[in-house]
Amino acid sequence: MKLWHGTRLAALALAVAATTVGSLGVAKDWASWRGPNRDGIAPEKGLLKEWTEEGPPVVWKAEGYGKGFSSVAVVKGKLFTMGERKGKCYLFGIDSNGGKELWATEVGRGDPNCTPTVDSGIVYGLGREGDLVACKADSGELVWRKDFKKDFGGSMMSGWGYSESPLIDGDRLICTPGSNEAMIVALNKKTGDVIWKSSVPDLGQRGGGGAGYSSVVISNAAGVKQYVQLVGRGIVSVAAKDGAFLWNYNRIANGTANIPTPIVKDNYVFCSTGYGTGSALLEIKKAGSKLVAEEKYYLEAKEMQNHHGGMILFGDYVYCGHGHNQGFPLCIELKTGKVAWGGKRGPGGGSAAVLLADGNLYFRYEDGTMALIEATPSEYNLKGSFKLASKNGASWPHPVIVDGLMYIRDQNTLLCYDVRAK
Secondary structure (H helix, E strand, C coil), rough: CCCEEECHHHHHHHHHCCCCCCCCCCCCEEECCCCCCCCCCEEECCCCCCCCCCCCCEEEEEECEECCCCCCCEECCEEEEEEECCEEEEEEEEECCCCCEEEEEEEECCCCCCCCCEEEEEEECCCCEEEEEEEECCCCEEEEEHHHHHHHHEEEEECCCCCCCCCCECCCCCCCCCCCCCEEEEEEECCCCEEEECCCCCCCCCCCCEEEECCCCCEEEHHEEEEEEECCCCCEEEECCCCCCCEEEECCCCCCCCCCCCEECCCCCEEEEECEEEEEEEEEEEECCCCEEEEEEEEECCCCEEEHHHHEEECCCCEEEEECCCCCEEECCCCCCCCCEECCCCCCCCEEEEEEECHHHHHHEEEEEEEEEECCCCCCCCCEEEEECCCCCCCCCEEEEEEEEEEEECCCCEEECCCEEC
């Protein structure tokens, strides 16, 4: 493990010691994929409002975390991520003060895509071949293990491997093996025992069978608590209490890779996929004893498609990178689908992984460009961009901001930036 500290580290340490809790607010953990509410919004204040070409100061740089597109979870001063070393997949525990590896637990084989989930002293990780592990967050000691393929007959829609970040909901862990008999399952988070398995009917002809590359979100649409997931054949919803199938929407599926995590708000579900597919807003309604998903509008691919990198709902507007492998900054009104601004090339190239914090969008482009864009529907307002200090491959993992520090995973490398206003 190699560590590199920026020249401003000593000054930063003094600044941290001198900063009061009141000026920063209480630090919030980032315990899973897309943050506390799985919406890509960091509850941070007091961050930089503009960037220079040099970018914010690098606090530290650490290497040795292997191949993979996992982002990071941040809980109580520790980082958690996944990576491949010499063909084996590992779940890592890392000291957030410098990036030192604390432990590494073997999960399976291959380069992972999962961002770990942390809850009550346990960290959960999923390997690309469907190896699900629960480990002690302080030591990495294995608590329990499941195999999506052997235990549930699971499969993926295509060959890039399982990618979801498991969801913790109360005493349960919710995940997506992807078989017709166990499309989504609920496990006891402490033991891994099966609570229920959700079987699904014929979900339509578009797309492919199995799990997609998305992660489960919770909706209470039409007064029913449900788990909503983008799988190989589109959006599917199952009842939280027992896994009973509720509704599905097949039109959004493509046959290659369904990736973006759906957006849920009130009785609405917004979804998008790339590969020339498009976007849709669904309203979930009761029809007798059942629920139905009514399409409110559908946007063709040329109007909006989020390949990967995710979408942010802020107020009444959705912000994302638009276009297949393009990342054109785009803002649309959720309820109408009308474009507020965007659709043209921003400062970076390729798809864009998007985070929102303190009123601004953080666009991380595939080519290693970071851009700061104001989250307002009134106009496109670029507030600065810079090149990341590391570029080891496609710059896809989502940025994470906790307590004024931005963490960037770049294959073997972890970067930490200070993005607080001075």
